[in-house]
Amino acid sequence: MSAHASNAYVPKSRLAKWFESRLPLVGLVHSSFVAYPVPRNLNYFWTFGAILSAFLGIQIITGVWLAMHYEPSAKGAFDSVEHIMRDVNYGWLLRYMHANGASMFFVAVYVHIFRALYYGSYKAPREVLYILGVVIYLLMMATAFLGYTLPWGQMSFWGATVITNILAAIPVVGDTIQSLLWGGYSVGNPTVNRFFSLHFLLPWMIAGVVVLHVWALHVTGQNNPAGIPIKSSKDAVPFTPYATVKDVFATVVFMILFAWFVFYQPNYLGHADNYVPANPAVTPAHIVPEWYFLPFYAILRAVPDKLGGVILMFSAVVILAFAPWLDTSRVRSANYRPIYRQFFWVFVAVCFLLGWLGAKPPEGGYVVASQICTAYYFAHFLIVMPLCGLYETPTKLPGSILESVTGPGKQVSGAGMPVGAAAAPTTKG
Amino acid sequence: MRAKSLIAAALAAALIGLSPASAEDGHAPNPPRQQWSYAGVFGRFDQAQLQRGFQVYKEVCSACHSMRLVSFRNLAEAGGPGYSAAQVKALAASYQVKDGPNDAGDMFDRPGRPADRFPPPFPNDQAAAAANGGKAPPDFSVLAKARTYERGFPWFIFDAMPFVGYSEQGVDYIHALLVGYEDPPKGFEVPDGGHYNKYFPGHIIAMPKPISDGQVTYPKDAKGNPVVPETVDQYSKDVSAFMAWAAEPHMMARKALGFRVILFLIVLSGLLYYVKKKIWARVGGEVHGLQPELHKTY
Amino acid sequence: MANTSAAAPAGAAPPEATRRDFLFLATGAGLAVGAGAVAWPFVASMSPDAATVAAGAPIEVDLAPISDGQIINVFWRGKLIFVRKLTEKEVTDMKAVPVSQLADPAAFDSRVKNGHQQWLVVYGNCTHLGCVPIGHSGSFEGWSCPCHGSQFDAVGRVRRGPAPTNLPLPPYAFQSDTKIRIGEEGGKAAA
Numbered sequence: 001m002s003a004h005a006s007n008a009y010v011p012k013s014r015l016a017k018w019f020e021s022r023l024p025l026v027g028l029v030h031s032s033f034v035a036y037p038v039p040r041n042l043n044y045f046w047t048f049g050a051i052l053s054a055f056l057g058i059q060i061i062t063g064v065w066l067a068m069h070y071e072p073s074a075k076g077a078f079d080s081v082e083h084i085m086r087d088v089n090y091g092w093l094l095r096y097m098h099a100n101g102a103s104m105f106f107v108a109v110y111v112h113i114f115r116a117l118y119y120g121s122y123k124a125p126r127e128v129l130y131i132l133g134v135v136i137y138l139l140m141m142a143t144a145f146l147g148y149t150l151p152w153g154q155m156s157f158w159g160a161t162v163i164t165n166i167l168a169a170i171p172v173v174g175d176t177i178q179s180l181l182w183g184g185y186s187v188g189n190p191t192v193n194r195f196f197s198l199h200f201l202l203p204w205m206i207a208g209v210v211v212l213h214v215w216a217l218h219v220t221g222q223n224n225p226a227g228i229p230i231k232s233s234k235d236a237v238p239f240t241p242y243a244t245v246k247d248v249f250a251t252v253v254f255m256i257l258f259a260w261f262v263f264y265q266p267n268y269l270g271h272a273d274n275y276v277p278a279n280p281a282v283t284p285a286h287i288v289p290e291w292y293f294l295p296f297y298a299i300l301r302a303v304p305d306k307l308g309g310v311i312l313m314f315s316a317v318v319i320l321a322f323a324p325w326l327d328t329s330r331v332r333s334a335n336y337r338p339i340y341r342q343f344f345w346v347f348v349a350v351c352f353l354l355g356w357l358g359a360k361p362p363e364g365g366y367v368v369a370s371q372i373c374t375a376y377y378f379a380h381f382l383i384v385m386p387l388c389g390l391y392e393t394p395t396k397l398p399g400s401i402l403e404s405v406t407g408p409g410k411q412v413s414g415a416g417m418p419v420g421a422a423a424a425p426t427t428k429g
Numbered sequence: 430m431r432a433k434s435l436i437a438a439a440l441a442a443a444l445i446g447l448s449p450a451s452a453e454d455g456h457a458p459n460p461p462r463q464q465w466s467y468a469g470v471f472g473r474f475d476q477a478q479l480q481r482g483f484q485v486y487k488e489v490c491s492a493c494h495s496m497r498l499v500s501f502r503n504l505a506e507a508g509g510p511g512y513s514a515a516q517v518k519a520l521a522a523s524y525q526v527k528d529g530p531n532d533a534g535d536m537f538d539r540p541g542r543p544a545d546r547f548p549p550p551f552p553n554d555q556a557a558a559a560a561n562g563g564k565a566p567p568d569f570s571v572l573a574k575a576r577t578y579e580r581g582f583p584w585f586i587f588d589a590m591p592f593v594g595y596s597e598q599g600v601d602y603i604h605a606l607l608v609g610y611e612d613p614p615k616g617f618e619v620p621d622g623g624h625y626n627k628y629f630p631g632h633i634i635a636m637p638k639p640i641s642d643g644q645v646t647y648p649k650d651a652k653g654n655p656v657v658p659e660t661v662d663q664y665s666k667d668v669s670a671f672m673a674w675a676a677e678p679h680m681m682a683r684k685a686l687g688f689r690v691i692l693f694l695i696v697l698s699g700l701l702y703y704v705k706k707k708i709w710a711r712v713g714g715e716v717h718g719l720q721p722e723l724h725k726t727y
Numbered sequence: 728m729a730n731t732s733a734a735a736p737a738g739a740a741p742p743e744a745t746r747r748d749f750l751f752l753a754t755g756a757g758l759a760v761g762a763g764a765v766a767w768p769f770v771a772s773m774s775p776d777a778a779t780v781a782a783g784a785p786i787e788v789d790l791a792p793i794s795d796g797q798i799i800n801v802f803w804r805g806k807l808i809f810v811r812k813l814t815e816k817e818v819t820d821m822k823a824v825p826v827s828q829l830a831d832p833a834a835f836d837s838r839v840k841n842g843h844q845q846w847l848v849v850y851g852n853c854t855h856l857g858c859v860p861i862g863h864s865g866s867f868e869g870w871s872c873p874c875h876g877s878q879f880d881a882v883g884r885v886r887r888g889p890a891p892t893n894l895p896l897p898p899y900a901f902q903s904d905t906k907i908r909i910g911e912e913g914g915k916a917a918a
Contacts, residue, residue, distance in 0.1 A: 264596075
């Protein structure tokens, strides 16, 4: 981290000096997003933090604009959404960006989480950074759930009913919480009204925790594919322009995927039933949550007992936060953990299977398969993580980040932190 | 990773085999896929088809089905059936619209204006249900987006993709439903007030066969010959296309803008790729590949 | 109250220690009470409002038009309620079910009102996750839930699936042989 000091921001003009001595804002931004040393071996999985920031921005901006036209009431919600789609200039674009943006947000967050799990980014000293990430993920789930109720279609209504009934399973206070969320005796007008308010509030809380997340990141520094710390200035490059340009490039590429869904498959990730106005007297044939909740929905339904299912579902998220202490290996990156690496990919496959099972009716073989996958999901954290670390022999780690890039024993002149230093091309593949 | 992907594939295959044996006779066959002019990246509504579809809606469907979110003016807006403002004005005036209260405090009927929405055939859902055997006929406004059918794995993955993508399940289902009235198979009991339909889930639909060959007379071409056949199949296609437009009136604008946006993003990402390459060359180039470490030993 | 010890020189106990501790405690408690009092209106405002509570007053249902075997839907407090007239056969069958075999044991008599054993009044949302079960379906002459496959018998007792309890009975009382009042039991209005 010594690079910090040598590249510190020095205000040049008198005005900049005047301002900096009163509020060192430019210096803060400079140290966090310009001079900040980035391991030079980061691969594209490390660009998803930037992609996620972009989507938080997109969701907040499109959301604020949609709120100018949306009407949070049981009578008006469905029609006001259609008013946005039909009458508001580019309303269809704002709404489809917001709806599909939520899905893309989750695509990116899942890549981000799996990256953290593969490369051991949760291990010391990054536990707090990682747990803040789990908190952001939880807030995202709450925000997405609240948002999905707002169009007040059949899936909105019944999704809200199913999820708020989950809360009733909590002993003692469950009924009170449920009644406070409903604002009545069932999901109804007060519910959609307060869900709108909370849906507007939570993204700002996410933004707040993101600031903490980035702050924690800049204290500990980034993990990297080799999982070893920066040892010399040659291991790192300054955030700007190296990471910045890579992040912008990756974000723009990801936007192509986003644009594809917005413009050509805008309803693919939604449910047809949500174009039917909410009706408390008719249940849709299959109540299915949005795709990003499906693995947890499968876990919920894998247990024949209601409270047990609820506990297991919440545990499935909360257990993520314990990964730093469940994993006993000293080696961070799964690149150097031949056994754990295999288990990791099985875990990924199980998560996908759970997602697929969550969309299936809870009958016959699907239930059994959900139970097996649920057991494996928890076994990964409670059995594989602790035991693998104890019994596995990691392969030899590279001596430095630079060595992981160039191969052993090679010397590179001048590459690394000093900005603009002339360097011989050392790696091409 | 090959071994693992094989294991994953085998697991997935095993699970597909686990599908419950609940494929009882209530399951309807998948609707056959139709050719729609507005499908795909460059899809455009066929104006003549939308006009014919509107004619079918007006002369047949609108007796029972409302379309409460669509206004007369929409018929003249870009990307739609392409009626002129004058035609829409005349059309609107042929409807009676409830307005008021007037100065005396009474509600009154007046001729429609382009800004009005299509007046519903029944004053409320309860009246619609009472007049139709207990079930209100669904509103047409977003019906094309509110209906679909399961494509299942792995088709749903391909459906999202460019070139092989498929997002017309709703209209295919509606078309299939309209042509799906037939005699029930032997031993299939159809209760009173129900009608057998091949494509309706459960096969018992409350709506009687709504349209038959020759029921709607389409405009002829200059020589007095029919432009399209006046058959149930053609009526169904036309009204389905009209419903697709009613459910998504800005679809053409959406697809046109999308093409430009994606083209722009591709060019921009190309530029950024080379900017990034140039910048990283200063420190000896970027690491390539996702996992270069994996193939090195130290 | 870490300040107490920090303010006092180490080792030398201040003479009026107890009095000052009490002062700090009392002030702290006062602040806590104040914070709680401020929070209360915010929490209370989220519970059902006066208009909603008023709209939740008991309703009367006329049973005369309901025929044997028919199920009608009634809404009370935004919740769906099934009113079902059991057929003779259903009554006989349901009485014959051994109570000990049920997941949530409840005798037939506890599901209906004394002297009105043909009438079943139950909440119409599945006790699993609140979906609406479909009447006259499933293997027990009752309801089956389309969401997660729970099945209920003709008096709304859970017989299969993930639902933890029987369909609950709303508070209701017979006004006459053909009229019930939902939301009131034994002359007492429901909370």
